[in-house]
Amino acid sequence: MxxxxxxxxxxxxxxxxxxxxxxxxxxxxxxxxxxxxxxxxxxxxxxxxxxxxxxxxxxxxxxxxxxxxxxxxxxxxxxxxxxxxxxxxxxxxxxxxxxxxxxxxxxxxxxxxxxxxxxxxxxxxxxxxxxxxxxxxxxxLTTLRSRIRKGQLVAVTNTLGEQASGYIFYKHGYSRSLGLKLLFSAEPRVKEALKIAEHGAQFMMDLSDGLFSSIAQVKHDYGIGFKIVGDDIPAGKHVDKASFISGLTRTEIACNFGGEYELLFTVPQARYREFAQAMEDEGISVTFIGETWDGDNIIFENGSWRRITQQGYEHFMPKPA
Ligand SMILES: Nc1ncnc2c1ncn2[C@@H]1O[C@H](COP(=O)(O)OP(=O)(O)O)[C@@H](O)[C@H]1O
Ligand SMILES: Cc1ncc(C[n+]2csc(CCOP(=O)(O)OP(=O)(O)O)c2C)c(N)n1
Ligand SMILES: [Mg+2]
Structure with a gap:
């Protein structure tokens, strides 16, 4: 069995x-x-x-x-x-x-x-x-995960970690109402996605399970890894408070919870300038956080690279604290 x-x-x-x-x-x-x-x-x-x-x-x-x-x-x-x-x-x-x-x-x-x-x-x-x-x-225009290649630039929409922060505010009794509001604040990025695709994005997925879980799935399914620069991750405005309350790091909150539904996508290096300009013109908030390669998923934090071992949210597994 x-x-x-x-x-x-x-x-x-x-x-x-x-x-x-x-x-x-x-x-x-x-x-x-x-x-x-x-x-x-x-x-x-x-x-x-x-x-x-x-x-x-x-x-x-x-x-x-x-x-x-x-x-x-x-x-x-x-x-x-x-x-x-x-x-x-x-x-x-x-x-x-x-x-x-x-x-x-x-x-x-x-x-x-x-x-x-x-x-x-x-x-x-x-x-x-x-x-x-x-x-x-x-x-x-369809952004298939299978279009991921090594050497592409990696970006996300808006900010990460607001839903995790909400969950922490709720669990720790800091504010149940703000907690629930943040936990359910996600928006489907339908219009943004279309513009992102029109301006050259290749691979895209939503961050329902959080950044770390998502990139682990991509590495497993498509063999492409991510090099992420920790300081470039756009943490939401409640993440610092949630970090203080919970003792978790900013990275853990922004990358290892999920429920965000922001978009993770890649853009070929050659299209970077045109893409970044188009996003600015369209008023779409995107942040570049690293690049793809054929190695493991790694993050640059506190002055050095480390392998990302956290797996984020996964059903049928013990839940993170
Ligand atoms: N019960 C299932 N049977 C077959 N395929 C599944 C099942 N659950 C999920 N999948 C497939 O696994 C992939 C990832 O699913 P999931 O993580 O649920 O995606 P999402 O986060 O977009 O909801 C998808 O291709 C989906 O079709
Ligand atoms: C008790 C609770 N924990 C966490 C969340 C935030 N949250 C919503 S969905 C999700 C993970 C992904 O959910 P899943 O149902 O697996 O979505 P899928 O990957 O299939 O899109 C998380 C962490 C929540 N709403 N409630
Ligand atoms: Mg699903």
Whole structure:
């Protein structure tokens, strides 16, 4: 017998994916050729015990549910189009809760011109919200993880670590309300992704699991490593406070938690100038944090390079403190 906890989420997926999924490579969405476009299809679920700490409002939950699904389309630089849901709900859930959840989810979907088509509903032991999203993009603009190469420049959008900071504020009793607000503050970077792709990005993924986990997955799946300059990581404005409260370093908070849904992407060196200028013109906040190579994932911190051993968030594994 092999317990799932002995494999971890990534190990489990490896086994299922290599054996049962044909004609796809691991990415934020499955890609299906449709003329000169790809259809982009992805599914993501949230469950109340793992994702919704006590005090999470239905508005926070519903918006976040739409966000995590939209974000997978964003990660491919896709245009989100259609959404279907499948819920398992406890029988004692209040209809008012569900309506508020739906209202908030729908508002977020509408902001990104995504149409809710239907869903499925079951009674069960605990609440689980699953979504399936469909999008589309021209093949040449679709940012596939497989387009990663060594020697590309690595960048992220906006800042990292605000969700981790929120979790720390909540857990340590510093401020539950600010904590929850930050924990659910993620936005799907759909518009940014499109511009980033139009100006030459190659590889892209969202940071749902955090930077360290994400680059570990890329190294494992595509054999390309990342050299990250610690001082260049754009930590969010609450990270210092969260570091003080928790005793964790800025890097641990910004890179080893997840739930951010910012974009990690690469740009060929030759396009750097034009790309950086275009982002400035478009008003899109991106920060270059290193480059890809064929070695291990390493970070320059406190005057020297070290291998990155932290793996960030992973289901079926012990949770970081
Ligand atoms: N149960 C599963 N069966 C087959 N493939 C899976 C399963 N879970 C995840 N994958 C695949 O593993 C890759 C990474 O998935 P995941 O980490 O869930 O992506 P994301 O962070 O974008 O939601 C994707 O290509 C996805 O299709
Ligand atoms: C109790 C709790 N811990 C952490 C978070 C922040 N968070 C949200 S999603 C996530 C990790 C990734 O979630 P997952 O469901 O694995 O998304 P996927 O990688 O499939 O997109 C984290 C750390 C949270 N919302 N609630
Ligand atoms: Mg997933």
């Amino acid at each position: 092999v317990a799932l906890s002995s494999l971890g989420e990534r190990g489990i997926i490896d086994r299922i994916f290599s054996r049962y999924v044909k004609g796809q490579s691991k990415d934020d969405c499955a890609v299906v050729p449709a003329g000169r476009d790809y259809l982009l299809i992805s599914t993501d679920s949230l469950n109340e015990s793992g994702h919704f700490p006590d005090g999470t409002t239905p508005e926070m939950a519903g918006r976040f549910f739409a966000t995590v699904n939209l974000s997978d389309i964003a990660a491919m630089a896709g245009i989100p189009l259609y959404f279907v849901t499948a819920y398992t709900l406890r029988e004692d859930v209040d209809m008012d809760y569900l309506e508020r959840f739906e209202e908030s989810m729908s508002r977020q979907l509408r902001r990104f011109h995504t149409e809710l088509l239907g869903g499925d509903l079951k009674q069960g032991q605990s609440n689980v919200f699953s979504g399936t999203i469909i999008g589309r993009q021209r093949k040449s």
